[in-house]
Amino acid sequence: MHFRPRLGDIDYYSRSCPTISGDQSSDATPIRKVNLQRQTATIGAMKANSMRPFLHVTPIQGRLNDPNGLCIVGNTLHIFYQHDPVFPRTPKRTGWARASVPITGKNAWRITHHPDSLYPGHPYDMQGCYSGNAVGVNENGRNNKDNKDSLAIFYTGNVKVPVENGKIRRRTTQNLVRATHDPVVGMEFRHYPENPVIDGPAPGFTEHFRDPMVTRDYGGKRRWRMVIGAQRNDLTGGIALYRSDDLVHWAYEGELIFDVNSAQSGSAPDILPRGYMWECPNLFRMHDRSTGEDLDVLVMCPQGLSERRINGVRHYASSDQCGYIVGKLEGTTFSVIRGFSELDYGHTFYAPQFADGSCIADLQEVNKKTDVLKEESLSDQSGPVDNFRSSESAYYRRRPRQDSGAWDSAVMLGWMGLPDADDAPTVSAAGWVHSLTMPRRVVLRDHRLIQSFLPDVGTIRSCAAEAAKVDNYGPFWVQHREVAAPSDSDAVHSVFLTDTGGNQAARIDVGRSRVSVEINGDVRVADVDTEYMQGATSIVVDGCTLEVLAGGGQIALSSMVYPSEGETWCELHEEASSM
Numbered sequence: 229m230h231f232r233p234r235l236g237d238i239d240y241y242s243r244s245c246p247t248i249s250g251d252q253s254s255d256a257t258p259i260r261k262v263n264l265q266r267q268t269a270t271i272g273a274m275k276a277n278s279m280r281p282f283l284h285v286t287p288i289q290g291r292l293n294d295p296n297g298l299c300i301v302g303n304t305l306h307i308f309y310q311h312d313p314v315f316p317r318t319p320k321r322t323g324w325a326r327a328s329v330p331i332t333g334k335n336a337w338r339i340t341h342h343p344d345s346l347y348p349g350h351p352y353d354m355q356g357c358y359s360g361n362a363v364g365v366n367e368n369g370r371n372n373k374d375n376k377d378s379l380a381i382f383y384t385g386n387v388k389v390p391v392e393n394g395k396i397r398r399r400t401t402q403n404l405v406r407a408t409h410d411p412v413v414g415m416e417f418r419h420y421p422e423n424p425v426i427d428g429p430a431p432g433f434t435e436h437f438r439d440p441m442v443t444r445d446y447g448g449k450r451r452w453r454m455v456i457g458a459q460r461n462d463l464t465g466g467i468a469l470y471r472s473d474d475l476v477h478w479a480y481e482g483e484l485i486f487d488v489n490s491a492q493s494g495s496a497p498d499i500l501p502r503g504y505m506w507e508c509p510n511l512f513r514m515h516d517r518s519t520g521e522d523l524d525v526l527v528m529c530p531q532g533l534s535e536r537r538i539n540g541v542r543h544y545a546s547s548d549q550c551g552y553i554v555g556k557l558e559g560t561t562f563s564v565i566r567g568f569s570e571l572d573y574g575h576t577f578y579a580p581q582f583a584d585g586s587c588i589a590d591l592q593e594v595n596k597k598t599d600v601l602k603e604e605s606l607s608d609q610s611g612p613v614d615n616f617r618s619s620e621s622a623y624y625r626r627r628p629r630q631d632s633g634a635w636d637s638a639v640m641l642g643w644m645g646l647p648d649a650d651d652a653p654t655v656s657a658a659g660w661v662h663s664l665t666m667p668r669r670v671v672l673r674d675h676r677l678i679q680s681f682l683p684d685v686g687t688i689r690s691c692a693a694e695a696a697k698v699d700n701y702g703p704f705w706v707q708h709r710e711v712a713a714p715s716d717s718d719a720v721h722s723v724f725l726t727d728t729g730g731n732q733a734a735r736i737d738v739g740r741s742r743v744s745v746e747i748n749g750d751v752r753v754a755d756v757d758t759e760y761m762q763g764a765t766s767i768v769v770d771g772c773t774l775e776v777l778a779g780g781g782q783i784a785l786s787s788m789v790y791p792s793e794g795e796t797w798c799e800l801h802e803e804a805s806s807m
């Protein structure tokens with residue numbers, strides 16, 4: 229992806245105004261004129277900052293965190309994300325920003341930024357519009373099988389109420405926004421007038437009750453299901469399950485109960501993680517390409533796990549974790565088939581969001597045959613597909629779906645950051661912090677999630693050549709390497725990232741059955757089954773982001789890395805050595 233902000237979008241935060249030209253909010257106050265002096269200063273900071281990535285979503289200014297609301301509109305991936313635009317100058321007050329990325333065509337995987345979409349300011353979200361997701365629906369709240377499409381966006385509203393002795397009491401609610409598309413003004417966002425749709429936590433949970441994810445409830449008694457990350461009253465993590473027919477009225481089904489009697493171990497030490505809170509749940513059904521089963525996948529982010537070292541591998545090495553379990557959900561009982569597995573072993577990866585990516589293969593196949601995506605490729609016998617096409621519905625319209633509704637593949641983005649870890653050189657250098665990963669394609673094989681970069685190798689390399697020539701906001705520094713595993717079991721292929729001062733910023737070691745990334749003496753290690761180590765390990769350095777996929781996508785390591793002060797990147801070079 230390519231960082232390509234529009235000039236009209238750069239200063240979309242003069243905080244007395246929630247919107248400028250582009251996307252519109254029905255709650256908006258009159259639009260203010262863009263501050264051109266601040267705009268010019270922002271561009272100057274971007275130009276001077278060689279750490280900004282070219283292929284990754286980063287905030288134009290302020291703080292970015294969790295990806296939200298992934299959806300596909302036509303042949304474009306839309307990415308919402310948590311954004312605090314005035315960080316670090318004022319207390320945290322998070323809204324939603326949005327970027328879009330064409331999947332096909334001559335500008336494939338180049339990023340365009342849009343005005344922010346959700347702003348804290350309602351009685352139920354005064355201190356923040358926290359994470360959630362989006363689903364494609366028609367005006368009746370059904371999945372979008374006709375041509376009257378829009379997005380239903382769900383998010384957690386956060387309010388902090390002062391109480392006695394200077395303490396603060398948190399209040400969380402789940403809220404609904406309808407997003408529709410206008411060809412002139414772009415997306416229009418309307419808050420449901422009777423928000424919140426879920427007022428407070430379910431019984432047995434604290435106010436740490438957030439991050440709703442809604443998907444269709446195939447085989448269930450209602451059309452939709454929602455999972456919410458939660459903390460129990462005994463200060464342990466859990467997941468609450470709701471169901472609905474119309475996306476407005478939600479019935480609490482209960483807490484997810486896990487049956488582990490037949491579970492096999494995952495890659496992590498625990499069948500189920502513990503922790504004091506489970507954040508950012510993703511619950512979806514996938515088709516296992518190896519076993520032929522349609523299985524449920526639950527991704528969650530447990531907080532408060534202690535690091536454990538087993539055979540040289542550091543599990544739960546970061547302050548906050550992310551992983552998944554695979555099984556079958558019936559009612560509120562999740563029968564675990566494969567236990568908890570870490571989704572990424574790098575230094576900075578958290579809060580991923582998944583969406584149905586089955587349509588992407590179709591879009592890319594059409595693009596290869598025609599070079600330009602034709603309108604008829606997104607049509608069926610009932611007429612052309614409307615502008616809005618969520619990732620849930622695109623595949624439904626383009627191919628027959630089985631009754632189970634299982635995804636053939638998913639698209640995933642993660643946050644390359646961690647809670648309470650905002651001290652980065654980019655803050656003082658250019659006023660922004662954190663990045664999202666590149667979009668990844670995820671499939672299920674042998675009860676494991678297998679990852680690959682959605683921009684293919686050719687696209688990454690062409691973008692790298694393009695990045696070095698950008699003048700307006702660059703130049704940018706992008707490098708890609710494919711590193712084969714050594715044939716000798718005792719050998720290691722090492723890749724070093726150095727800056728112009730000769731300082732080694734990162735080291736990646738690729739062995740026969742182990743991959744590691746070292747940054748500032750902090751080594752993250754992952755073991756790979758040798759049967760998966762046939763393919764090359766893919767390494768992408770893009771500005772201050774480093775992503776590694778190994779073992780045919782079985783292992784991922786994502787980390788932020790920075791050159792020494794006053795330096796820029798120099799080279800990414802490979803050496804062979806013996807253990």
